[in-house]
Amino acid sequence: MxxxxxxxxxxxxxxxxxxxxxxxxxxxxxxxxxxxxxxxxxxxxxxxxxxxxxxxxxxxxxxxxxxxxxxxTIEAIGATPAGEKIQKAWLDHEVAQCGYCQSGQIMSASALLADNPRPTDKDIDDAMSGNICRCGTYVRIREAIKVAAQAHGKAGQP
The missing domain is CATH 3.10.20.30 (Beta-grasp domain)
Structure with a gap:
């Protein structure tokens, strides 16, 4: 069909x-x-x-x-305000190790910021709870989301 x-x-x-x-x-x-x-x-x-x-x-x-x-998809997420900030924060905080989970992590994080530009730690934990990182970079993921949220807010994006 x-x-x-x-x-x-x-x-x-x-x-x-x-x-x-x-x-x-x-x-x-x-x-x-x-x-x-x-x-x-x-x-x-x-x-x-x-x-x-x-x-x-x-x-x-x-x-x-x-x-x-x-x-x-991840191929286009950098063209969105939230996605662009997330990708930069991911690189700046060296989030990825093996990298396998990263497209899913970035997609979840950018959806969070698009919906909630000022997430709390609980908001981040809730939004990212379904994403597994076998390398255990959760602390860097949370920090990158916080930095991206600050950059997202400074840019005046909704």
Missing amino acids: AFAITINGTTHSVDVDGDTPLLWVLRDVLGMTGTKFGCGMALCGACTVHVDGAATRSCITTIDSVGAAKVM
Whole structure:
């Protein structure tokens, strides 16, 4: 079955079964490999993308459930005010070690800042709780989010 899906501002037509996970459409059909496969059960956060701005686990989100929603992946997150600040803070604080989880971490963090430009530690912990980092860089992740939030606020972005 053919589905029209808008990803990073571009509409794609994909011919897949309706129950195909969005993750596999992104990676296998469209060749967008920035979004990672981790657990396949929405437990690790590696596959996080934005669907209409909300952090969403693409491994359990079927293509037919996306409908007319707009999907954003790690490939385009730097073009958003929150995403740009997060990416800079990630580099400045040397968050990544192995890097495997980082696209999902960045997508969750940027959704948080887009929704809540001044998050508390609890807000950060709640928003990031579904993202696992096997290298254990959680302290640097939280610090980078705080720095990005400060930069985001100074830029006058909502």
